[in-house]
Amino acid sequence: KNQVEQSPQSLIILEGKNCTLQCNYTVSPFSNLRWYKQDTGRGPVSLTIMTFSENTKSNGRYTATLDADTKQSSLHITASQLSDSASYICVVSDRGSTLGRLYFGRGTQLTVWP
Amino acid sequence: EADIYQTPRYLVIGTGKKITLECSQTMGHDKMYWYQQDPGMELHLIHYSYGVNSTEKGDLSSESTVSRIRTEHFPLTLESARPSHTSQYLCASSAGTSGERDTQYFGPGTRLTVL
Numbered sequence: 001k002n003q004v005e006q007s008p009q010s011l012i013i014l015e016g017k018n019c020t021l022q023c024n025y026t027v028s029p030f031s032n033l034r035w036y037k038q039d040t041g042r043g044p045v046s047l048t049i050m051t052f053s054e055n056t057k058s059n060g061r062y063t064a065t066l067d068a069d070t071k072q073s074s075l076h077i078t079a080s081q082l083s084d085s086a087s088y089i090c091v092v093s094d095r096g097s098t099l100g101r102l103y104f105g106r107g108t109q110l111t112v113w114p
Numbered sequence: 115e116a117d118i119y120q121t122p123r124y125l126v127i128g129t130g131k132k133i134t135l136e137c138s139q140t141m142g143h144d145k146m147y148w149y150q151q152d153p154g155m156e157l158h159l160i161h162y163s164y165g166v167n168s169t170e171k172g173d174l175s176s177e178s179t180v181s182r183i184r185t186e187h188f189p190l191t192l193e194s195a196r197p198s199h200t201s202q203y204l205c206a207s208s209a210g211t212s213g214e215r216d217t218q219y220f221g222p223g224t225r226l227t228v229l
Contacts, residue, residue: 004156032213043118043204043220044157051213089157093216101173102218104156 002027004092006105014113017080021108023073023090031093035064035075038087038107047075047088080112117141120205120221127195128229135190135224137205146188147218149204150174157204163188195228202226 004025013019025033032051036044048057048064050073057064061084063076077084087107094101118139127133139146144165149157159172163182177199178192188207192199202225206218 009154032216034217041225042222043206044218045220046217049214049217095212102159102216104158106154106156109154 002092002094002103004090004103004105006088006090006108008108009106010109010111012111012113013080015080015082019077019080019110021075021077021088021110023075023105025071025073025090025092025103027071027092027094027103029095030068030071031095033064033066033073033093034091035062035073036089036091038089040086044089077110082112082114085110085112118205118207118219118221120203120224122224123222124225124227126227126229129194129196131195131228133192133195133226135203135205135226137188137190137221138186139188139207139219139221140186141207141209141219142185143207143209143219144185145208145210146182147206147208148172148178148180148188148190149206150176151202151204151223153202161190195226197228200226200228 007022034049035047038044050066061078066073089107090105092103121136146163148161151157158174160176161180163169169180204223205221208218209215
């Protein structure tokens, strides 16, 4: 069964600290993996996209890694800011259908305290 | 900020009412999607469209219907709302279905409460 599991479910850190969010998936075949940021009451916004051949991709203070062999990805946030408080969603795409079906994780709720 | 809009942002209605959730995008995207999201849960695809006059049901069974008469407009209709329809509804669009073109741009969502 194709699944995307994220951990931790929630995380609280102090402003300025770093953190790492995890995503494990069983989706096959694999096309790409995205991390989205969803602010409360808003729609998700894409942060990064990685294909099978990419190991690391950065977007400002966000760095995503992908290990396609172990089917794991992480999102590292450096020098956290209050505006980083949001849900971070891991999304995996397969090549198995014309739609290029997306599998969504439940997200990690990050709270940054001053 | 993505050019995709949803109205209303919040809606509280009584059981049995007919409602239409509006979604429009100005990016010229052929692909559009409707998702349902409950708090702390993953997004579930309920409808999608590849272009004008093309609509398909998604993974999650839904009593709603959609139409795509114009490229930029993808409304969702509930003929008779029930409390079980209470949820957040997110509209999205993408330029394609592979690689970077599959990046979905989401609207702000409509929070629906059926009493």
